[in-house]
Every structure is written in structure tokens, then in C-alpha cells.
Amino acid sequence: MEKRTWLAVLLMCGIWFGYVQFFSPIPPPKAAAPVAAASAEKTDGKNEISGATLPADSIFTSPPSSEGMNYSTAKMEVSFSKLGGKIQQLTLKNYKKSVAKDAPPIELIDTNTAYATAVLFSNPELSDLSKAEYLLETKGSTVAAETNLKGVLFQKTFSFSDTENLIETEYKLKFPTDKKDWGYLLMPLGMKEVHFDRNDPMASWEIVGYQSEKVTRHNIDSVKAEDQILQGPTGWLAFGNKYFATAIVTLSDINPDIVFTKKQNFTGAYLRYPLALKEGQKEITFKTKIYAGPKDIKTFSQFPGMKRLVDYGTFEFFANALLAILKFFYGLVHNYGVAIILLTILVRVLFYPLSVKSMKSMKAMQKLQPQIAALKVKYKDDMKKQNEEQMALFKANKVNPAGGCLPMLLQLPVFIALYAVLGNSIELFQAPFFGWIKDLSVKDPYYVYPVLMGLAMLWQQKLTPAVGMDPMQQKMMYFMPLIFTFMMINLPSGLTMYIFVSTLLGIVQQISMRDPKNITAIATTK
Amino acid sequence: MPRILKFSLQFISRSLHVLLGTGGVCIYQPTCSHYSYDAIQHHGIFLGSIKSLFRILRCHPFAKGGWDPVTEIRNKRTEIRG
Numbered sequence: 001m002e003k004r005t006w007l008a009v010l011l012m013c014g015i016w017f018g019y020v021q022f023f024s025p026i027p028p029p030k031a032a033a034p035v036a037a038a039s040a041e042k043t044d045g046k047n048e049i050s051g052a053t054l055p056a057d058s059i060f061t062s063p064p065s066s067e068g069m070n071y072s073t074a075k076m077e078v079s080f081s082k083l084g085g086k087i088q089q090l091t092l093k094n095y096k097k098s099v100a101k102d103a104p105p106i107e108l109i110d111t112n113t114a115y116a117t118a119v120l121f122s123n124p125e126l127s128d129l130s131k132a133e134y135l136l137e138t139k140g141s142t143v144a145a146e147t148n149l150k151g152v153l154f155q156k157t158f159s160f161s162d163t164e165n166l167i168e169t170e171y172k173l174k175f176p177t178d179k180k181d182w183g184y185l186l187m188p189l190g191m192k193e194v195h196f197d198r199n200d201p202m203a204s205w206e207i208v209g210y211q212s213e214k215v216t217r218h219n220i221d222s223v224k225a226e227d228q229i230l231q232g233p234t235g236w237l238a239f240g241n242k243y244f245a246t247a248i249v250t251l252s253d254i255n256p257d258i259v260f261t262k263k264q265n266f267t268g269a270y271l272r273y274p275l276a277l278k279e280g281q282k283e284i285t286f287k288t289k290i291y292a293g294p295k296d297i298k299t300f301s302q303f304p305g306m307k308r309l310v311d312y313g314t315f316e317f318f319a320n321a322l323l324a325i326l327k328f329f330y331g332l333v334h335n336y337g338v339a340i341i342l343l344t345i346l347v348r349v350l351f352y353p354l355s356v357k358s359m360k361s362m363k364a365m366q367k368l369q370p371q372i373a374a375l376k377v378k379y380k381d382d383m384k385k386q387n388e389e390q391m392a393l394f395k396a397n398k399v400n401p402a403g404g405c406l407p408m409l410l411q412l413p414v415f416i417a418l419y420a421v422l423g424n425s426i427e428l429f430q431a432p433f434f435g436w437i438k439d440l441s442v443k444d445p446y447y448v449y450p451v452l453m454g455l456a457m458l459w460q461q462k463l464t465p466a467v468g469m470d471p472m473q474q475k476m477m478y479f480m481p482l483i484f485t486f487m488m489i490n491l492p493s494g495l496t497m498y499i500f501v502s503t504l505l506g507i508v509q510q511i512s513m514r515d516p517k518n519i520t521a522i523a524t525t526k
Numbered sequence: 527m528p529r530i531l532k533f534s535l536q537f538i539s540r541s542l543h544v545l546l547g548t549g550g551v552c553i554y555q556p557t558c559s560h561y562s563y564d565a566i567q568h569h570g571i572f573l574g575s576i577k578s579l580f581r582i583l584r585c586h587p588f589a590k591g592g593w594d595p596v597t598e599i600r601n602k603r604t605e606i607r608g
Binding site for chain 2: 354383384387388390391405406407408409457460461464473476477480484499503
């Protein structure tokens with residue numbers, strides 16, 4: 001028995017350690033390897049929709065960068081390229097790459113992601129428009145870009161706002177001939193060279209589309225070579241990491257498709273607008289809003305479905321509620337660490353009646369332990385009878401074994417949701433606590449909280465009587481804090497702090513509730 | 527295997543009770559972890575787990591609780607635990 005139990009514990013420890021070792025921490029960073037050249041692009045040209053062929057790979061060449069002009073708002077610094085007439089660099093003024101004082105600002109559009117405002121054309125006659133030289137001009141808060149390619153006039157305007165991370169864009173095409181079908185106009189979002197690291201919030205790139213009120217999301221490294229075409233009323237397309245995103249929100253009457261794709265020089269997705277003119281029409285205009293900034297739920301609520309760009313997973317509902325509570329507390333104390341502690345107290349208070357009830361009945365039950373043992377002997381062949389007698393005994397002594405496991409388990413979604421909130425909310429991004437905790441959304445650099453959490457659990461465990469377990473099993477259970485500490489060692493410090501404070505409050509509650517007579521009773525009962 | 531299973535279930539149950547701060551008094555007999563053990567032993571991992579899940583869903587403050595074994599046949603090996 002003992003040997004086997006030890007074996008079981010070892011096995012479980014092994015599984016935990018294995019899990020922590022291989023799934024949880026950062027795997028050796030993959031060098032940003034270029035996407036395998038010319039991989040399985042056989043389907044191209046076959047998926048014919050409304051007579052026009054899909055764009056050839058060649059139009060997704062690396063976007064040109066060149067001298068141009070700069071534009072700056074209170075929120076962002078934007079650099080336009082003369083070639084292609086597009087944004088080649090966009091940095092956020094209010095966010096830095098790390099908590100270090102001299103850290104550079106966050107760059108949302110750079111040479112690797114410069115597709116953001118490139119407009120591409122499937123028609124070979126127009127494809128040079130994305131490489132042509134543009135005339136750039138600033139008029140107030142608007143930057144205009146214009147070019148003329150073999151009689152086709154292409155005018156772009158980018159209107160900036162000082163209060164929001166939004167750029168309103170308008171793309172106007174004027175054609176010299178009566179030709180009606182010009183193929184497609186594409187607005188891509190994605191990367192040239194795929195770089196993805198699940199454990200780095202800033203490199204966990206994903207591409208997300210919103211269409212027919214449904215969210216479709218792909219990690220950038222799992223976009224398939226075969227095109228995935230989504231058709232229906234399209235709301236937006238976004239490309240981002242855990243905290244920041246660039247999104248194109250559609251505003252035109254013309255509805256685009258969303259196409260997820262992986263080419264030699266481009267991985268991501270594009271909005272595909274049909275460039276079809278009516279009889280006598282020679283001009284066509286497309287309007288969008290480009291969002292480039294933090295994934296802020298409040299800003300996103302102005303666009304349908306955009307809140308879901310923040311990925312809170314299964315317990316989205318709880319997560320949104322928790323974030324609202326955290327923000328409320330933050331408003332009072334201006335420190336997210338303190339806000340988390342206040343949240344912990346709130347959750348404890350909510351579950352207080354329940355845990356008091358269960359603790360009281362646990363204590364009462366312990367007093368009855370000798371009588372229960374006697375019943376066990378008396379009715380050892382009739383469990384049903386034994387149970388009935390036991391329930392009668394409880395009733396006679398006014399023990400109410402109320403509670404049950406379900407309410408207790410209801411706390412689990414709160415844990416999971418809090419994990420999602422801490423790991424995915426821009427509000428918690430680089431949010432400091434006191435002392436050594438400079439960022440609550442990443443792991444504790446000195447592992448203080450995971451260790452404190454383990455110690456608190458150990459204490460809590462000593463206080464919680466393990467009724468019916470033999471001493472050997474009870475000893476086994478002391479591995480629990482150790483396992484939890486290792487399991488949570490890399491989790492956001494805000495979360496380990498939450499569990500630590502929560503356990504501490506549980507201990508306080510338990511100690512304050514026990515009366516001196518019961519201490520010996522607890523200590524001696526198995 | 528049975529011992530490992532039993533221990534794992536006890537471990538999970540104990541962890542949850544300690545972590546989530548309830549004393550470990552169940553309104554049912556056998557307790558949820560014990561019930562899961564019996565269910566998995568008797569019905570296999572798949573059906574057993576589903577039965578266990580439903581048992582946990584039954585285990586709330588408004589339920590009457592009481593004697594609720596997997597099957598009456600296995601009564602004898604079921605002991606009372608907290």
C-alpha cells in the first residue's frame with residue numbers, strides 16, 4: 001500500500017513537473033524563420049468566385065518602404081512611405097515595450113507588419129498601384145496620398161484624431177475606361193515573416209475576423225496555406241497580440257469577404273472588396289476606420305462585436321464582470337495590486353455565509369465522530385441503514401451538512417476568469433504593485449508570491465481536518481502546496497497574489513471560528 | 527491502477543476543499559470523490575466521469591443530500607468519509 005501510494009504521488013508529481021516543464025514555460029524561441037517557400041499553393045486560381053480569379057502570389061511581395069512624411073498625434077507617431085502611399089511605421093506614444101525607463105515605445109506597424117495600410121489589387125493592370133510613387137500632402141489633420149498609373153487615379157486620405165487611436169481612411173479610384181470588372185481590391189493585415197510565441201504576450205500574434213456576428217480567430221502560426229474564405233456581412237478584421245491590435249473596420253456599402261491566407265511573403269488575412277463598376281460608373285470609393293492601439297474594451301464597444309477581440313475564453317462573462325470590479329477598485333485606490341486584494345476580499349465575503357456554514361457543520365460533525373464510528377460498526381453490512389441513522393443523528397444534534405461541492409466549485413470559474421483578465425487586459429499591462437512587482441500581468445521575478453502561496457496552503461491544510469483519511473494519506477497531502485507552487489510559478493504575479501491573499505483570509509476565518517475546546521478535537525480526529 | 531485512481535480523486539477533492547476553503551463535509555454519502563471512484567470503477571472512465579459530473583451538479587445547498595451510491599451492489603465497500 002505504502003509503496004504504491006508513494007508511486008502514485010511520484011507519478012502525479014512527474015506529470016505536473018512534465019506539464020510545467022514542457023507546456024507552461026517559454027519554449028526555445030524559434031528564430032523568425034521565413035515561411036516555407038512556395039508551399040502548397042496549388043489551389044490558387046481554382047477557387048473561382050463570380051468569374052474573377054484569386055490574386056496571384058506575386059502581388060504579396062514585401063511592401064516597399066521609402067522616405068515619405070511623418071504625422072504625429074497625441075496618441076501615435078506615424079510615418080508614411082512615398083512608395084505605395086501607405087503607413088510604413090506606427091508607434092504608440094503612451095505605451096512602452098517594457099517597464100524599463102528607457103524602453104522604446106510599442107511599434108504596431110513596422111517593416112514586418114507594414115501591410116496594414118497597403119492596398120493591393122488582384123488585377124495585374126492595377127497591381128502596380130501598390131508600389132507606385134505617391135504624392136503625399138498634409139491638410140489639417142488629414143494626410144492625402146495620390147498617384148496616377150496609366151490613367152487610373154488613386155486617391156487615399158487618412159484622417160487622424162487626437163483623442164482616439166483611430167484613422168479614418170478613404171480610398172477613391174477613378175478609371176479612364178468603361179471597363180466594369182477590375183477584380184478585387186484587397187486590404188491585408190498580417191506579417192511578412194511569421195513570428196509566434198505563445199508565452200510572450202507581445203509575440204502571441206493572432207488574426208481575427210468578425211463576420212455575420214461570428215468571431216473567427218487564428219494564431220498567426222496556424223494560418224493554413226489553403227485559403228479560407230468567409231462570406232457574409234463583414235464587420236472588421238484585426239491583427240494583434242495579447243494587448244495591442246491593428247484593426248480595419250468596414251464602413252463602405254460594398255461588403256468585403258474575409259480571406260485567411262498564407263503566402264511566401266505574407267501570412268494573415270485580407271478584406272476582399274469586389275471592384276465592380278455599374279454601367280457608366282467610373283469612380284468607386286471605399287471607406288474604413290483603422291484602429292491601432294491598445295485592446296481597450298471601452299473603445300471597442302463603439303464597434304459591433306469588437307469587444308471580443310479581447311480573448312477572455314470560456315468564462316468571458318465572469319472575466320468582464322471581474323474587470324469591471326477591478327476597474328472600480330482601481331478608481332478608488334489607483335493601484336491594481338491593491339484592487340486585486342480588494343477583489344479577493346469581496347469574493348471571500350460573497351462566499352462567507354457558505355464557508356461559515358460548512359465550517360460549523362464540519363466542527364459539529366467532528367464532535368459526533370465517536371457516535372458515527374459506533375454506527376459504522378453497528379450497521380456495517382447495511383450502508384443504507386447506516387446512512388439513515390447517521391442523518392437522524394445529525395438531525396438530533398442540529399448538524400446541517402449543508403453546502404455541497406457545487407457552490408465551492410463555482411469559485412473555479414472565478415479563478416480561471418481572473419487568470420484570463422490578468423493575462424489579457426490592457427488595464428493590467430505593466431501595472432505595478434509595490435516593491436519588486438513591477439508588472440502584475442507577468443510572473444513574479446523572484447517567485448516570492450508562489451512560495452508564500454505554498455506556505456499559506458500548507459498552513460491552511462493543517463487547519464483543515466481530513467476526516468476519514470489514514471495518517472499515511474494525510475502525509476501525502478502535504479505534497480499539495482508544493483505541487484501548486486510549481487504549477488503556478490510562471491503564472492501572472494497578480495494571480496498568485498490573489499490565491500495567497502485568499503488562502504490567508506481563509507486561515508484567518510478558520511482560526512477566528514474555532515473555539516479552544518475544538519482545537520484538540522481537530523488535532524486528534526483522523 | 528485502482529489505488530492510483532482513488533488517491534488521485536482524493537487528492538483533487540482535498541486540494542479543492544483546502545484551496546476553496548470549505549471544511550469537507552459532504553451532503554451526500556458516499557462523498558463526491560468516493561462516488562467518482564465507484565462510478566469510474568463500475569462504468570469506466572467515460573461514463574463514470576459523466577456520472578461523477580452529474581453528481582457534483584446535484585451537490586448544492588438546495589439538494590436534500592443523503593444516501594446516493596453508484597449502485598446498491600457496491601454498498602459494502604463504501605465507507606463514510608468526510
